[in-house]
Every structure is written in C-alpha cells, then in structure tokens.
Amino acid sequence: MITESGGAMLFTEQEIQTIREQALGMDKHRQVTPDVLKSIYDHRLFHLFVPDELEGRMTPLPDAARIFQESARIDGNLGWLVTIGAGGGFFAALMSPDISRQVFARREAVIAGSGMPTGTARQVDGGYILNGSWKYCSGSTYATTFTANAVIEPGTMVQDTTGEPTADQGEPEIRSFIMNPDQIEIQQDWNAFGLRATGSHTISAVEAFVPYEMTFSLTETKGYENEPIYRYPFLPFAQVSFAGVAVGIAEHFLEAAESLAVKRGSSSHVIGRLNENKAALQLSVADFYKRVEASWDELMINGALSDVTEAQVTAQSIETAHAALCCGQQLFPLLGLSAAMEDSEINRCWRDLQTACSHALLRRYE
Structure with missing residues (x-):
C-alpha cells in the first residue's frame, strides 16, 4: 500500500478496488476514468513537486518514487499518469512566480x-x-x-x-x-x-x-530556489521516476502471474522461475532505493550531486528497470494461452511493462 509519513494509508482499499475494477475498461477504451482522476486530484498526486504555497504537496524524491511505484502496482496507467503529471511540477521554478501560480495553484492543475x-x-x-x-x-x-x-x-x-x-x-x-x-x-x-x-x-x-x-528557459531558475527537488539534475530525476513505475508494474505482473500459476496448477519449474524473478527484483529495488536515498542525502548536505553520484543513479535506475522488464520477458512465455488473452490482467500488466520500459531513458544498450 502507499503510505505517507507516519504510515497512514494514501489510497484506501476501496479506491484500489475501484481502480482495478475499471482497469480493463480503461485499457479497452483507451481513456482514464473520472474515478481514477478524482483519486489523483484528491491526493494531489499531480502536485508532488509543486511548492506548498501553490497548493502543492512538495515531496522528497525517494518518497515520490515509492508513490510512483505503488500507484503503478495498482495499475500501470495510474502509475504512468501520476508520474508524468507530477513531473510537470519541476517547471514551477522556471516560471515567474505569477505565472507559476496561474499554472499550478488549483486542485486539478496538471x-x-x-x-x-x-x-x-x-x-x-x-x-x-x-x-x-x-x-x-x-x-x-x-x-x-x-x-x-x-x-x-x-x-x-x-x-x-x-x-x-x-x-x-x-x-x-x-x-x-x-x-x-x-x-x-x-x-x-x-x-x-x-x-x-x-x-x-x-x-x-x-x-x-x-x-x-x-x-x-530550461536553464534559468526564477523562483523557489530553496526547494531541493529543483536542484536535482533532471535526467536522473526522470530516470528514478520512470524506474519506480517499471517496478510497480512488474510487481503487479508478478502478483497476477502467481495467481494464474496457482489457478492452472503450474509445474514446479514455473513456480521456481516465478520465485527467482521475484527475489531478483526485490534485490534490485533495494539497491535502487539505497542509491536514490544516498543521492538525496548528498543533495541536502551539499546542495548538488557530484557527477559520479549522478551517473550512479542513472545506471541503477536503468538496471532496476531492466530487472523489472525481465520479469515479463522470462515469465510470460511460461504462462500459457490464458496469458495471451488481451483482456486478462496478466496480459495488460505485460503490455504495460513492455511499453513503460521502451522509454528512451530506461533502455539498456547492451
């Protein structure tokens, strides 16, 4: 579940159920539903990087990445839209204060x-x-x-x-x-x-x-210089965000794969591969957050990231996204024709995972 500081639930169980119930329709009709948008607006998830004085809910990057991950675990479309919408808040520091207020200071602004x-x-x-x-x-x-x-x-x-x-x-x-x-x-x-x-x-x-x-101009700051997120380099910021989405979709995929495998009475080989991928993803995610949190600590202490740290965050984000993608690539062929049905949960997760990891900032050229 998504938690805020102190452990309070962000999305309620009812919201999660509603979003998942509407996921097939969203996929089929290629349109997000009003209920899903309402949940995003209610929790101000498009405003995770918007200053509080502009009706934002400014959030440290490691915490935001976990929100992106958990949103994507509920549904890939939700995770992607929250991440992209929130990323627009990065521009608040590049606009004049009057314009940033005009653009961001309302509930549904995105x-x-x-x-x-x-x-x-x-x-x-x-x-x-x-x-x-x-x-x-x-x-x-x-x-x-x-x-x-x-x-x-x-x-x-x-x-x-x-x-x-x-x-x-x-x-x-x-x-x-x-x-x-x-x-x-x-x-x-x-x-x-x-x-x-x-x-x-x-x-x-x-x-x-x-x-x-x-x-x-993308190189000229006009306000909110004291907000740490605006000093985080944009490339690793985007890669961390997208990697969080990839991880969340992969977690949903593994959840659906396990459910399908149990239902089908899959062989020990399939169950073993499922557990191997789950463990590998967990290890990579742990390394990912360790690296992201260390970079955030460095930013808070020094006011900037070193070139070495920036490169490390980029490399780990790509590596973790690749670990997420591997879950789909290695397990999907083992799940039978039920997984090939376009309206199945596992199929949607697989397609969403492939699409998210096709983003240029997550691709590994090896």
Whole structure:
C-alpha cells in the first residue's frame, strides 16, 4: 500500500478496488476514468513537486518514487499518469512566480507536453508565434496547461534574462512555451499496445500567439530556489521516476502471474522461475532505493550531486528497470494461452511493462 509519513494509508482499499475494477475498461477504451482522476486530484498526486504555497504537496524524491511505484502496482496507467503529471511540477521554478501560480495553484492543475524541440517560433510584438507538433504528450485529454519546446527562428530577436529583446547572435535558441488547451489541437494517435489509457497523443499548434511571460528557459531558475527537488539534475530525476513505475508494474505482473500459476496448477519449474524473478527484483529495488536515498542525502548536505553520484543513479535506475522488464520477458512465455488473452490482467500488466520500459531513458544498450 502507499503510505505517507507516519504510515497512514494514501489510497484506501476501496479506491484500489475501484481502480482495478475499471482497469480493463480503461485499457479497452483507451481513456482514464473520472474515478481514477478524482483519486489523483484528491491526493494531489499531480502536485508532488509543486511548492506548498501553490497548493502543492512538495515531496522528497525517494518518497515520490515509492508513490510512483505503488500507484503503478495498482495499475500501470495510474502509475504512468501520476508520474508524468507530477513531473510537470519541476517547471514551477522556471516560471515567474505569477505565472507559476496561474499554472499550478488549483486542485486539478496538471501539465502535459513534450521536451523535444519539434516546433519553431518567430518573435513578434509582445511574444512569439508558435508552430509545431509534439509527440507522446501523456495526459493530453485532461491537461489544464500544455508546455512544448521550440527553436526560435533565425533572424528573429531573442530574450535576455531581464526579458528584454536582444539581437540574435546566430546560435538558435530553444525556449519552452506555455499554452492553454484552446491553443493546441490533439491528434488522437496514441495506439500503443500498452499504457493505452495514458492519452499520450500528439499535440500541435498553428500560428499560436504566446506572450513573452508565458515562455521560459530550461536553464534559468526564477523562483523557489530553496526547494531541493529543483536542484536535482533532471535526467536522473526522470530516470528514478520512470524506474519506480517499471517496478510497480512488474510487481503487479508478478502478483497476477502467481495467481494464474496457482489457478492452472503450474509445474514446479514455473513456480521456481516465478520465485527467482521475484527475489531478483526485490534485490534490485533495494539497491535502487539505497542509491536514490544516498543521492538525496548528498543533495541536502551539499546542495548538488557530484557527477559520479549522478551517473550512479542513472545506471541503477536503468538496471532496476531492466530487472523489472525481465520479469515479463522470462515469465510470460511460461504462462500459457490464458496469458495471451488481451483482456486478462496478466496480459495488460505485460503490455504495460513492455511499453513503460521502451522509454528512451530506461533502455539498456547492451
């Protein structure tokens, strides 16, 4: 179960039951349900990295990773959406205080977007005209704000740190753009075989005007400098978050696999392989949290991570995600045709696990 400090339950047994009962429908219809979103909003899980003064519930990264893990253990779509939605809180420090309050300070506030600079922007009086499309924007169907990166077109003006326009020095600048839902179009093209209810569609903008104040740089902090999470390097932050999801889905997979194996009266070989994978995952998860907690302690003491620590967190996150993926790869072929049925619990878990671990930040190139 997900627990908060002091051991209090976060999700109730009734919430867990409701989410799991609706999991098949979410998978089939490729849409998250209002009940699942309500649980996320009620527990402010999209606001785990939003300052408390913006109606957030600022959470240390090791604790947040456990929330991502346990959310994904309940259901893969839930875990992925909570993780992606919460990650948008990282931008609160990059926006001006007034804009961050406008974006985050409400119960249902959540960002969807993309970090890939697949758009272009030209400067005009008061802001920019933005064009482009951005793939894999999880949570697009209910997001209250969208963010996307774009390249400033050569020959236009750029902004210095004071917000004043300066002459373009020839190097293309990449900026992040904040848009309202009515400024983008959603192309419902997320047809992956797993994590089907995450709404990870392509978004596009055509001649969208974005004021200067609704843009930001990924390298310039504008507020909340005292919040430790904003000093954690973004790459390992994302890898820790995604690894937590992979672990949670793998735990659900193992739970479903054990139930199916017992029901089918599987051989001792299958049971043995199941126990081997369970033990291997547990060992890797223990190493994962040891590494993440040590990095967080280093951040709290030194105010930053060393390059060595950053590399260690990255390596352990990838390794643990791989251990999670191996559970599916090694056990799924042993579970018979019942597991091959698309509407079975074990099948959904397997598809979600494969999809989550396909993310570029979790792949192991060996």
